[in-house]
Amino acid sequence: MILSRSKPAESRDEQAMSRSRSTKKKELPKLEDFLQKRDYVGALTLLEFMDGSGKPIDAQDEWIAYCAFHLGDYRRALQTYKKLLASEGSSERIWLYLACCCFFLGMYEEADAAAQKGPQCALKNRLLFHLAHKFGDDKRLMTYHQQLQDIMEDKMSLASIHYMRSHYQEAIDTYKRIVLEDTNMVALNAYIALCYYKLDYYDVSQEIINVYLMSFPDSAIALNLKACNHFRLYNGKAAEQELMTLKEKASLSFEFAQDLIKHNLVVFRDGEGALQVWSKLLDVIPEARLNLVIFFLRQNDLDEAFKLVKDMEPSTPPEYILKGVVNACIGQEQDSSDHLKLAQQYFQLVGGSASECGQSAVVVVGGGVRWCCWCCCWCSCPCLCSSCPSCLRKLWHTKRESVCVCVKWHEAEETFLLVQSEAYKSDYTYLSWLARCYIMNKKPRLAWELYLRMETSADSYLLLQLIAHDCYRMGAFYYSAKAFDVLERLDPSPEYWEGKRGACVGVFQQIIAGHEPKEGLREILAMLRNSNNPQVDQISRVMRKWAKDKRIPVM
């Protein structure tokens, strides 16, 4: 397939050749050459050189500002325009260009003021349109929206607003329509790929961005997107590889999108260097704040995480989810119903949005309070979830993959065993639920082993009680008896004696029925002897008598 393009993509060799050609002829390179190649550093160097050698090009400062702007050096462009405005007879349009620089520097108020001074034109309208979006002023947004014309730039500008407002499908429709009409518009493929990325169609995004990369293999934006797709589809390592491709292709003086790349490298390296890099990019890259919150959540540093989200006005699903998660964590830790209520609201908001089509995990917390937590597919969490039938509280226990539900014990056990985090695994909540799952699934020995592995503590005492009672219910009398035996030694209350008595007799019954090995009887008798209740003798006597009849050695 031959892609039509108006300009060939420049490779390094071609560029070197063109340079040596020009040197052979001993002619100064033309500004146009650099502009066509989008080599703005080269263009700026030429402009400065011409200025230094006393032969400045016409409208030199405007060219310098133009190059600096497209290079991404908005600060320099801004300075240059300020200089131009200070000189006499400058065009009114300069105000608009100045406003553009301010816009990209995030100085929206200044941009607005400067734009108002510019002459009425399409650029001015687009600028004010985008500013209205940044200010969140829907009324103004509508006004400028109506003034958009049927020209390419305005269509593109509107599509980018769709993108920023998470209306990706609308943006895709606009771009696709234009590409169908004019196949020269290769760059639009990159925009479509960006939209698909946001819609979580990473493979589609990948396919489309490759079309662009065939024409322009050194595009930083496209390579970064490809890396992000790799991250979502495969892993951080694969993603990092893509960024390395860009690094190889780029020359040393290439500084465009460096913040973005630095930010993403930390993402791909699973947060390595998060504090140094992301803290510096907090107001440069919007994702940096969210990532830093995730970083603190993973470190279990809730205070820091809360500080970061406290003043954040959520507008995108990831922001809502993170606000919800932070509030849920703090609510749990501080037992604060206010935080839990907030978390619930945030989760509900995300869950209700059509754009975020994800799976839902409904978690019901006791005390008659219903909780709805939506766990969306962007977090790639294969939620096992269920609605809870009653006021039973459920454990939603996750480490990347598990949501546990205690209705189906088999599933619950499997899910619990997926938990990876050591911190979670040593948590009593986890242990107690796992023990209960084991017992319900007729694996009391595993539950008993959980107890044996625990340090003696208040928690192990609680677990012992759980095992004693749950095993009794399930007819696992042997382990129930063992647990009651230990409990009784710790606290000789009649309650424990009754439990132990019942459990021991239960084992006896199962031995008679042939459900338990006969050898167990000796152990039962030993356990009974540990108590000094008057009933012990009588019970032991009956058991021994039976053993004697059956010729089972018990002494």
Add this chain to the structure above:
Amino acid sequence: MLSFIKVVDNQPFDEVYEVDDPEEIASNLAHSPSPSRALVPDRPVFEPGNTPPRSPSTAGRSEYDGDVAATDMEDALGLGRTSQPDVAIEDDSDSQSEQSQSSSELDGSTLAPKLEGAYDPTEYSSLNVGDEIQDLFEHITSFEPEVLELETKLKPFIPEYIPAVGDIDAFLKIPRPDGVDQGLGLVVLDEPCAAQSDATVLDLHLRTIAKTTSSKPTKLNQIKDAEQDTKAIDTWVTSIAEVHRDKQPQTVHYTGAMPDLESLMQEWPPQMEALLDKVQLPSGDLNVSLQEMTDIACALLDIPVHKSRIESLHLLFSLFAEFKNSQHFKAEEEEDDDADEAAGEDIATFD
């Protein structure tokens, strides 16, 4: 110490009620007891003239083996995958009906928990044992195990880190001052190409080509982490080598024998110095041709002229450059301005 005999009064969550709007839910949160790790025995407590009160755990327990729960779960799952907002509503009604269902089930229901695989004394009723043993068996059913309520924790999923892809071109761009439309943002993304020129190297190239010395000093870049970034160093070395290749050669190989600069810089003999005090060196006004002037100058400076005067002149200017850059003479120059001026004028005539 915990005791299981603790009688528990109705808890706020004992009641199962319909929830109509989220506001109501929220308000309940405020007065519901905080989850504690305490073991709450939920053996129903009989109060005179009262039906068995429901307790949360019994309610829950009755559902364990109930198919209702399982189907509901699947429902919720299925719906969750298709449409999000529906789930919220569906689920709401689901669990409400569930709650009412479970309460209706429980009203007047038996106390014995029906748990799948739980101990069932009837299984053993057919055992052929004596009365004595049969009496012992009473102990099994006389003890009723507790259903301990376990603490649950909500561990929200912590999302993965989010890579940034940037925003789409908003077409707030500055047009070229000459008005040419390059199709930036349409034909090609409006971003600089990856292979940007190195400003320093390009500047050196431009100087070479233009053969002018710019008044501006050359900017020098620094390579950070030079040890790690060998690529940067290599690139720099090759590009500078390229610049030098394009430049005029640094040394000129003379075809004939020429004295070296060092010997040319030696002092004149004292007689000559004495003479120079009295006699003026020939100036540019001398009425001779350029060739003759060259010969005169070279003869004065002990520079031989072989076939070509160009080589001799090269040596002459090299000598001049050497004097000019010499620290020793610079110091003298400042002391003795006049002499310097005379010498400068002198040489300038050859230009």
